[in-house]
Amino acid sequence: MAGIDLVPLVDEGLGNSAYLVDLGDGRALVVDVSRDLRAVHAAAARRGLTVAFAADTHLHADFLSGAHQLGATGGTRVLASAAGDREYPHTGLRDGDEVDLGGLRLRALMTPGHTHEHLCYLLLDGEKEVGVFTGGSLLVGSAARTDLISPERTEALTRAQYASLRRLAALPGEVAVWPTHGAGSFCSAPPGAERTSTIARERATNPLLAARDEDAFVDQLLGSLGSYPPYFRRLGEVNRLGPPLLDQDPVLPALTVDTVRAQLAEGAALIDVRALARFAAEHVPGAVSIPLRPVFASWLGWLAPADRPLIIVRDQDQDVDEIVWQAMKIGYDNLIGELDGGLAAWTAAELAVAATALTGPDGVGNVRVLDIRQRPEYLAGHLPGAIHIELGALPGRVDDLPREATVVMCGHGERAMGAASLLERAGHRQLTVLEGGPDDWAHATGRTLETGA
Structure with missing residues (x-):
């Protein structure tokens, strides 16, 4: 196959990249896709492709995987680490296993560190090593964090990450590096702006590959880590079990003012997604302001309860599908509706408002x-x-x-x-x-x- 037709599908808000590879025969491979499959379906449709393979590099903590949905509803073959013990149909791969994609091949490389069951996928065209999907292992100028499994396992995983990065760095310099996590991802140590690289460039510029020894690497990586949203602590297990399947695109029912008031009295939370100035001018007392923008999902997962019903307040020109999908991709299936008519309906009912x-x-x-x-x-x-x-x-x-x-x-x-x-x-x-x-x-x-x- 002359050249690889690879399409990065970047989620700017979560700071992650999925990838679609045109296999040249009407089929496609996708890697590390989220539950929000809109971009995948659009990219495949533009090329007239059927998604035949969906590979996950690890049990993601920052989004729900879309591989389960593709496998269950699209006949897609799901590829994942055998060490992940996933409880839904998939092909479990171990180190060195290869999958024939029909001309191209994927070789599994066991690369623990970010998670215990992490796999990278080396893409081969014949015997030529073209690129490697590095997931949460080798990133552009960095490596993914190692503290998401448990405090007791963090140091051991960090030392495993050291070995995994050096294994990847031994690949030929011209091999492309296609990571999942990048700028804006809370799974990353501080990353650069670029989302893809090469092995040669990372050997020359990645400060973690320049660490003098394993102990220095451990200190350097752990010292660079900041906080992360609490929902990270539960999504890995949801991905292992298989995210709940959707039989149709999610919707956000319109709720009357009286219904909203009754739900709030029973413990529901109100999330106001309007712009900063709109919320400041007037809002429902007690509402939490999380403006709709690319990073909406991250802050929803940080500030909104996952175990209580959530009701949305939005302006009519704000995309309701974007609100719902951003919530669903991080496992917030607890959106029960939106205030019908927005804040105007609340004020028309002569109910109290607040201002900031x-x-x-x-x-x-x-x-x-x-x-x-x-x-x-x-x-x-x-x-x-x-x-x-x-x-x-x-x-x-x-x-x-x-x-x-x-x-x-x-x-x-x-x-x-x-x-x-x-x-x-x-x-x-x-x-x-x-x-x-x-x-x-x-x-x-x-x-x-x-x-x-």
């Missing part, structure tokens, strides 16, 4: 500042004296904060509004959200940011 003040950099003044960005962001530069609590940790810390005037900030404002909504729900008042980030404040005031802890 916004300010520009000049309005920060001398009040307390709460910075809710990720730790590396905070260390790189923050307002002098700012308190730091990551947004993901805030739900468990709302009672630790004094109830006094506070400006809440992040990098742009969306995460800060989410934080303010959590604090308001816990009874905090006198909250203001900064539109913009620390660089905007420094530019507007002429003052210098602090760095470090």
Whole structure:
């Protein structure tokens, strides 16, 4: 086969890439596809392809795999690590096993580290090693985190990751590197902007491959890891069992104001996906602000309960399918509907609304500042004296904060509004959200940011 027709399917929000490979005979291979199969189906349809093979590199923690759905409804042959003990029909592969794709071949390479059962897939054209699907092993400029299985196994997995990366680095330099995790993925150590690479480039530039020995590698990788959403701790097992199959595309039923009020009284949570300014102007008291944007799924999985019914408030021009699929791909099947008519229906019923003040950099003044960005962001530069609590940790810390005037900030404002909504729900008042980030404040005031802890 002259050349490989490979199509990366990038999920910018989760920071992951799936791949579709045209096998040249009307069939396709897909690798590490999520439960949201819309992009896969569209890419295959444009080329007139049937998805014949779906390979998973590991039991994903950050999204539900779409391989189970493809196998059950499309006759797709599912390929996965035999060590994963998946409980649905699949071909379990061990180190060195090969699968004939009809001209091309896949060779399984056991590469534990990110997970205990991790497989990479080496794509061969004849005897030529073309590229390797590295999943959560070798990434562009990095390697995936090793602390998702259990604290007791983290060091052993990190040492396994060291060996796995060196095994991959021994491949020919021209072999392409096609990882799953990339920029924006919480499964990654801090990655670069590019999503694919080559073995030669990684040998030359990946700092983890430059570690002087195994102990230095362990210190370097573990020292680079930050926090991750709590839903990561349960999706691996869901993927092992097989994500629930869908017999049709999910929908979001319209709920009347009275139904929404009754559901809230019984413990449902309200998720407002409208833009920052729209939420600030008025919103249902107690609603959590998670604006609809590419990273919606990550913050839904961080801030919204997975064990309670969720109701959506949106503007009519916001894509309801995008809301539902972003939730479903991380296992949030607990969306029970949306407020019919949006906030306008709530206000028409003469029900109470709340508002949250916004300010520009000049309005920060001398009040307390709460910075809710990720730790590396905070260390790189923050307002002098700012308190730091990551947004993901805030739900468990709302009672630790004094109830006094506070400006809440992040990098742009969306995460800060989410934080303010959590604090308001816990009874905090006198909250203001900064539109913009620390660089905007420094530019507007002429003052210098602090760095470090």
